[in-house]
Amino acid sequence: MNNDHLYVPGLISDWFNQKGWEPFDFQLELWEKYKNGYSGLLNAPTGTGKTLAVWVPALSEWITENTEKPDSRKPPGLQVLWITPLRALARDTELALNEFTSDIGVNWEVLRRTGDSSSSLKQRILRKPPTGLITTPESLHLMIARKNHEKLFSELRMVVVDEWHELLGSKRGTMVELGLSRLRAIRPELKVWGISATLGNMDHALEVLTPGIPESKKTRITSKLQKETRVTTILPEKPEAFSWAGHTGSRLIPKLLPVLHESSSTIIFTNTRAQAEIWYQKLLESDDDLAGQMALHHGSIDPDIRQWVEDAIHSGKLKVTVATSSLDLGVDFSPVDTVVQVGSPKGVARFLQRAGRSGHKPGAVSKVYFVPTHGMEIIESAALQTAVKKQAVESRKAIIKPLDLLVQYLCTLAVGDGFIPDQAFREIKSTYAFKDVTDDEWRWILKFLSSGGVALKQYDEYNRVTLEENRYVIRDRKKAMRHRLSIGTISADPSLKVRFISGGFIGTVEESFISKLNSGDTFLFAGRFLEFIRLKDLTVYVRKSKATKGAVSRWMGGRMQLSTHLSAMIRLKMEEAISGTFDSPEMEAARPLLEIQQERSALPRQHQLLIERIKTLEGHHLFFYPVAGRMVHEGLASLFAWRISQISPVTFSIAMNDYGFELLSAKEAPLEEALENGLLSVDSLSEHISKSINAAELAKRHFREIARISGLIFSGYPGNRTGSKHLQASSGLLFDVFQDYDPGNLLIQQAFREIMAFQLEEERMRNVMSRISKEDVLVVNPDRFTPFSFPIMVDRLRGRLSSEKLQDRIERMKLKLEP
Numbered sequence: 001m002n003n004d005h006l007y008v009p010g011l012i013s014d015w016f017n018q019k020g021w022e023p024f025d026f027q028l029e030l031w032e033k034y035k036n037g038y039s040g041l042l043n044a045p046t047g048t049g050k051t052l053a054v055w056v057p058a059l060s061e062w063i064t065e066n067t068e069k070p071d072s073r074k075p076p077g078l079q080v081l082w083i084t085p086l087r088a089l090a091r092d093t094e095l096a097l098n099e100f101t102s103d104i105g106v107n108w109e110v111l112r113r114t115g116d117s118s119s120s121l122k123q124r125i126l127r128k129p130p131t132g133l134i135t136t137p138e139s140l141h142l143m144i145a146r147k148n149h150e151k152l153f154s155e156l157r158m159v160v161v162d163e164w165h166e167l168l169g170s171k172r173g174t175m176v177e178l179g180l181s182r183l184r185a186i187r188p189e190l191k192v193w194g195i196s197a198t199l200g201n202m203d204h205a206l207e208v209l210t211p212g213i214p215e216s217k218k219t220r221i222t223s224k225l226q227k228e229t230r231v232t233t234i235l236p237e238k239p240e241a242f243s244w245a246g247h248t249g250s251r252l253i254p255k256l257l258p259v260l261h262e263s264s265s266t267i268i269f270t271n272t273r274a275q276a277e278i279w280y281q282k283l284l285e286s287d288d289d290l291a292g293q294m295a296l297h298h299g300s301i302d303p304d305i306r307q308w309v310e311d312a313i314h315s316g317k318l319k320v321t322v323a324t325s326s327l328d329l330g331v332d333f334s335p336v337d338t339v340v341q342v343g344s345p346k347g348v349a350r351f352l353q354r355a356g357r358s359g360h361k362p363g364a365v366s367k368v369y370f371v372p373t374h375g376m377e378i379i380e381s382a383a384l385q386t387a388v389k390k391q392a393v394e395s396r397k398a399i400i401k402p403l404d405l406l407v408q409y410l411c412t413l414a415v416g417d418g419f420i421p422d423q424a425f426r427e428i429k430s431t432y433a434f435k436d437v438t439d440d441e442w443r444w445i446l447k448f449l450s451s452g453g454v455a456l457k458q459y460d461e462y463n464r465v466t467l468e469e470n471r472y473v474i475r476d477r478k479k480a481m482r483h484r485l486s487i488g489t490i491s492a493d494p495s496l497k498v499r500f501i502s503g504g505f506i507g508t509v510e511e512s513f514i515s516k517l518n519s520g521d522t523f524l525f526a527g528r529f530l531e532f533i534r535l536k537d538l539t540v541y542v543r544k545s546k547a548t549k550g551a552v553s554r555w556m557g558g559r560m561q562l563s564t565h566l567s568a569m570i571r572l573k574m575e576e577a578i579s580g581t582f583d584s585p586e587m588e589a590a591r592p593l594l595e596i597q598q599e600r601s602a603l604p605r606q607h608q609l610l611i612e613r614i615k616t617l618e619g620h621h622l623f624f625y626p627v628a629g630r631m632v633h634e635g636l637a638s639l640f641a642w643r644i645s646q647i648s649p650v651t652f653s654i655a656m657n658d659y660g661f662e663l664l665s666a667k668e669a670p671l672e673e674a675l676e677n678g679l680l681s682v683d684s685l686s687e688h689i690s691k692s693i694n695a696a697e698l699a700k701r702h703f704r705e706i707a708r709i710s711g712l713i714f715s716g717y718p719g720n721r722t723g724s725k726h727l728q729a730s731s732g733l734l735f736d737v738f739q740d741y742d743p744g745n746l747l748i749q750q751a752f753r754e755i756m757a758f759q760l761e762e763e764r765m766r767n768v769m770s771r772i773s774k775e776d777v778l779v780v781n782p783d784r785f786t787p788f789s790f791p792i793m794v795d796r797l798r799g800r801l802s803s804e805k806l807q808d809r810i811e812r813m814k815l816k817l818e819p
Helices: 010-019 025-035 050-066 087-104 119-127 137-144 171-186 202-209 250-262 273-286 303-314 348-355 375-390 403-415 421-429 439-451 477-486 564-578 585-600 630-647 671-676 685-692 695-709 724-741 746-759 762-772 789-798 803-817
Strands: 039-043 080-083 110-113 132-135 158-161 191-195 218-222 229-233 266-269 294-297 320-323 338-342 366-371 466-468 471-473 495-500 505-510 522-525 528-536 539-544 608-616 619-625 652-656 661-665 776-780
Touching (some): 010 050, 025 050, 025 191, 087 110, 087 303, 110 119, 137 171, 137 403, 229 348, 229 585, 294 303, 348 375, 403 746, 505 522, 619 630, 619 789, 630 762, 724 746
Parallel strands (some): 158 191, 229 366, 338 366, 608 776
């Protein structure tokens, strides 16, 4: 390392020289900026030293300040707080930072505090803080909820927010914003640095992370290093016979096995935990040699097992790991040279993130194999590759004014040292999320916390904070404990522990899945078939089963939908196909499917909206294809059904996928008349959306999460969780009470606002409506289902049939569709 770059002391430059390394330009730039008092956001490819880029300057600063001091070998208090969204990433970062500080001989200790940490470690961190602490947004708030928390952070120099792109746009990201506002109040000179993958709006990401810091003292650093991503699609032998819908992709395992055997270590990413369970089992059935060389990793498996899997990947002991998003982010698994993506990741950024788990070192190529689960995903693979070449990466926007989280945060402050209202108001107003909170809203929140508001003031459990000498506090120990147990925003169905009847913890499953099983039933979980014995004290007791079939464990969770960028690329690929351009193996493989679609119906050009009208024994089907993503299509389907019903009273059944949606009715709908009367119009859009979706009922369902985050309902104590039906009933009762007796309740208003913004994505829906309202409408009347309509119809059947029955039904329907 050239010592002319005096941004780091000799200890660190000597370490680089011993390794034979030269810092990258982006590392040197960041070290210089930090030394000059900057905060900022770093964007660099995976495996190029982002962790060292942000760790070195704080360490260098301390070494420089303490070089001449006789007690400089004594470790200081907490200097660097490292916030990460994933527990697996926390451990990986802990190992990397401790290894570096040990190598250069500096007595800094790095620990991690997450939900997996022991109580003794958490107490030790409070008694004797480490020099570096790696934590999650939830654990940061739990530390703020402690008495004298300011002492813990009194020497803090820097906060690093890792994988900021993953947190931005979620309430967990808002938790980070609130936590930073508290830390900046304790340490005004605090430097904040974020690490982010590429986003379409990096300047916005920087603004949200560093509000209140002068523009002259914040910067965005982008590495000029380019990471090559090499994508190969595993294509079926006979593309024309490949499934149109309804499969997991496991039929392509024989073609994938040679890739797994040729690779040193492979991570296979699936989009759901259930799909991971299926793929793990199917791989074992397909190749006995993988036994003992393959592991399963997802968030519901015993943390000790997950830890073992991560260690085994690090050490190169595992040939194959089947995982979900639990291994998505910047974990440094150097032995991994291949990534497999099963099914579409639905977004360019997510695809690049997962691809980056392979070749995790400078100059290495990220190799990723795409396994489509049905015919349309072959086109998605081609679209993804085009998007990667064009660097068309999605944007993420910060959430504005999630008042449920603000209520929770103020309780967090009150449980700790309490808060002075004027001071707390200034702090929360310094965040991007709450900069526009008004004085009236602030007064309402304080009244709501102290009295329960207009509707609940007679009930003591909702009178949470008391005002003592101009400081709001929570003195009631029971209320304080319940609050600490409720900190966070991650929602899930109540979980049940799974144990062998002979002893031994396996993991957790959700109550809604177990409720469907009877004693003696077999289910697949943690990579093995288990026999359900009984449910007792919120624990599922099982024994190993010799069965080779059974129910697959299911977990609730948001279904990923097609991103705006990827949907645009899919429409582009269809346009190219119409023009006769099949410029990739994927598009050649998709040609038979597209030709069948063209023969039976039509392929829409980029300026066209295709509508298919089909008559079957079920009734009259209308299929619309905006190619805009599942959630947008759900809203559009309801909107179109409502608008048509205003012309003629028609009752519709609705189904949708990422490519389009279906309106099914017993009698024929007046489509042409609806089109002439503004079916595609953007006029009165918000009013019509609200009327079409039964906004009050959707808001009532959504209010459960708002009630839980704001502390209005309690999910229960560890080992004694409250059932989901009880939680829904409790939150529904509160919603009705507020609607009737406290109509100005801000949390009720938030519920309506969030279903429009998040569940229906009103802004995106408005953009799609604006687009299709200008497009030419192409109405076609096929005599049977088409490659485009068939998957939507299958999705409608999915909720009514078991997996095996659905597969049988699909096969029978495919026979009928053949020429």
